[in-house]
Amino acid sequence: MKHKLIAGLDIGSTAVRLVLGQLIATENGEKLQVVGAVSGPANGVSKGVITSIEDATSSISACLEKAERLLGVSVSEVYIGINGPNLKCERSKGVVGVSRSDSEINNEDVVRVNQAAEALTVPQHYSILHVVPLMYKVDNQEFIKNPIGMTGIRLEAEVLIVQSLSSQIKNLTRSIERAGLAINDLVFSPLAAATVVVDSTQKELGVAVVNLGSSTTSVAVFEEGEVLHTAVLPIGSAHITNDIAIGLRCSLVLAEKIKVRYGSAKAENFNKKDEIDISDLLAEENLNEDNSAISRHYVAEIIQARVEEILEKVDAELKKIQRSGMLPAGVVLIGGGAKLGDLVEIAKKCLRLPVSLGGNRQVPTVNDKVNDLEYLTALGLVAWGEQQQRMVGPGTFLPGNIGGWLKKIVGWIKP
Template identity: 35%
Template sequence: MADIIFGLDVGTTKVCALVGEVREGRLQIIGLGLAAARGMRKGMVIDVSDASLALAQAVEQAEQTSGYDLSQAIVSMAGEHISSTNNKGIVAIGRNDAGVAVSDIERALDVAQAIPVPPNRQIVHLIPRNYTIDEHDGVRNPIGMHGFRLEVETHIVTAARPALQNLTSCAGNVGINASEYVLNALASGEAVLDPNEREMGVIVADIGGGTTDIALYMQGKVWHTQVFPIGGYHISNDIAIGLRAPYEVAEQVKIQYGDCRPDKIDANTVFTVEPFGGEKIQVGRQDLAHVIEARVEEIFQHILQDVQRSGYDGLLPAGIVLTGGSAQLRGITEVAERVLNVPARVAQPQNLVGMVDKLHSPAYATSVGLLNWAMSDNQIYQPRTHNREWGRKMGSILKALLPG
């Protein structure tokens, strides 16, 4: 039986369930499930029952299209509860003729992660940035090297334990064990960055519905991460308030007429919209662009300030790579370049094989990246062939989750 990997991207606006088949190290997408998110806000669960139902819908589609019953998944993670820090671990190298062994690295990592973590938080990522052996720094792979002292510098990501428990409960309600959580920006980086960008210095910014997640890469490794509780929802909400229209109308207006460059829009160009009250009005596209530009500028100002605080300002020659659904806004790269003063591009998953028609979009970078992360982390298993009894399974889920 083929090796199967399953990624569950639980976002503020959508749930995407992707099933991949790995043969001889190559990934093929064999299952896809999509559902509108429910019970989520700013990347976090606010209603377990609603969120579980959305997951159930996506997982059902993924099982039907892949032909497998799925039981474990690598799950995306977002929300302002996420924080990060850097720490070092130093140990003596074992006395043997073989040099640094895996056990030495494990001991150094154990020391590095011995940081004060409150009971309501937990470490979700412990990422080695580089190694030093005695006075020899910048070591990429210390295995087999000789010396007396091994030092590892790590990037540590922590999350609120209750937030992860809520996600775990939602997945468990539909029969899925969350085997690992991956920060959105790290998953997206797996899907859209090339090795040269990682090496030179680059930011990947996943601008989703409720959050903007960034990861900064240097020398091929993750050096910094951050989550901002602002995203596409806030842009649409600004439009809804300005037009005095329902959120759904504002979202459609943003997609159809939205632009981040008011100076590129003809001042006489208008469109028609129906606000609350039912009487249609005409709105200038340039006025709409001013509203969108202000919020997009705010997002990039947050990123700029964070990069400056982190001390990496001026160290990103590869610029910023934008992904996520909101990265599809017209003119967004021009705003990014103006605010951050670095090159900017919008990226989508590349080199996909299988059921990929819908996946060639920045909106699915995290979803595809979860499978890439699972491959590199060996998160594969052999599920059962699909028994096509999801109607009965869904009925039991509904009975368990719905009141009365």
């Protein structure tokens, strides 16, 4: 394939997903087009954290081999999504003097002030993943988004710093490199997904992207075009499956199939006499049980209880930043767990906000598979990569902390 490939790799607790895009030359310049997507089971990963480098490497390699076989492409470098309950975010401020004699602020001043803001005391065993500028202040003028070209003597910056355990970053990068891949960038997964599921208007008004994964639920809140808050909760759709297995006294495999095929997050939609015939599911599992009918209302009660717990934790994150029930653009749900029946309806009630399922709003594709809720994070990584390459230029990835903080700063400041 002659065109420049951009690959996004999303390593979840249950699946590894790879989306491939390419930059195609058009009359109006290069244009990103997604050409394919593959997935495979994930081993050696729990709650977004590598628990076995050998197993994780094997899972990644199997996904790459599948891509080469089905799509006919060879992947050598990727953008990686990183997740996990150990990620944390903090706000920090920095101040510098403007360097030029004519007091005009340039790129170097912006980089220096962000470096000054980055120089907070990072907890032991943590590394900085993202430095996201929130706002700037030039002398006494506040709430400036892009100070480049302005005149002033004193430049201040307030940034959001996303941090991750150093060991988590090292284990993830080691697994990727052992699979024969070079890492272009490590990106906090919800930030990557947001590049394709929400637009600039939603980010300006105030919106939260909630990724319901298998073992974790991640949250990214945007307002006035910038990231306001991020969080990863150690609870996900697998907990719903576990609850069903306990409640029905069945295997996890059967519980997952019941959840996917008949699951609903709203018990009041069914009466106690409504039943589900699971004889076909029992046959698939080679199980022979006398009672193949279960109460749909009971299953929905089990699901609703856990869903409400997850949504309460999401709302608790919004309360931390005084945005509970206060995001005009509402909440966008993505991830495999968001496919659950009646989830949007119950989320509107619990969060007191507009709620919708996420979709690909930004990237043209010839493959409908990548528009699936499960693939939106990997697709977002491709879009993130395309933005970074336009900012810095392909093949000129900058050094620094994992992923290169300078690229991230450049990417968040839009002239």
